[in-house]
Amino acid sequence: MTRLLMLAVFVCSLFSAVAQEQPSLVTSMKEDTAVYTWVTHMPVFGSCDPTGENAYTCSLKELTMYLFSHIRYPQEALARNEGGITQVGIVIDKKGRIKQASIEVSSGNKALDQEAVRVLSDMPAWKPGMEGTQTVNVAMSIPVNFKPEAYRRE
Numbered sequence: 001m002t003r004l005l006m007l008a009v010f011v012c013s014l015f016s017a018v019a020q021e022q023p024s025l026v027t028s029m030k031e032d033t034a035v036y037t038w039v040t041h042m043p044v045f046g047s048c049d050p051t052g053e054n055a056y057t058c059s060l061k062e063l064t065m066y067l068f069s070h071i072r073y074p075q076e077a078l079a080r081n082e083g084g085i086t087q088v089g090i091v092i093d094k095k096g097r098i099k100q101a102s103i104e105v106s107s108g109n110k111a112l113d114q115e116a117v118r119v120l121s122d123m124p125a126w127k128p129g130m131e132g133t134q135t136v137n138v139a140m141s142i143p144v145n146f147k148p149e150a151y152r153r154e
Contacts, residue, residue, distance in 0.1 A: 074111035096125035
């Protein structure tokens with residue numbers, strides 16, 4: 001009887017541990033809305049067609065052009081030849097607007113991190129993500145690569 005009870009406790013703890021390891025595709029937000037991490041049609045940037053085969057590639061290209069033309073490289077970081085990659089988490093709402101932007105992984109330079117958040121927060125609206133036929137809030141992670149040699153004007 002004791003062995004059976006111990007086996008039952010072990011099996012129950014095993015199932016609860018497995019259930020906690022499953023990644024969630026939806027997290028809740030204020031006002032009973034959901035934020036998805038993966039949807040049928042992910043948000044797209046710029047003039048890209050959200051239903052086109054090349055939506056991801058097009059968005060990546062247009063986002064790169066946007067970042068390069070709108071980043072104001074911090075002068076002190078540029079003078080010290082400092083660069084790095086800041087990983088910024090954003091939430092694109094049902095209307096395509098950036099609702100949240102926060103640092104997920106720092107570049108190691110506070111000024112570069114702040115600039116990455118600023119430029120992503122100020123982005124024009126995206127075409128929102130779609131789950132089935134409904135627009136939804138989608139969380140994405142955007143790496144911003146700061147390379148001083150790309151911004152040096154000589």
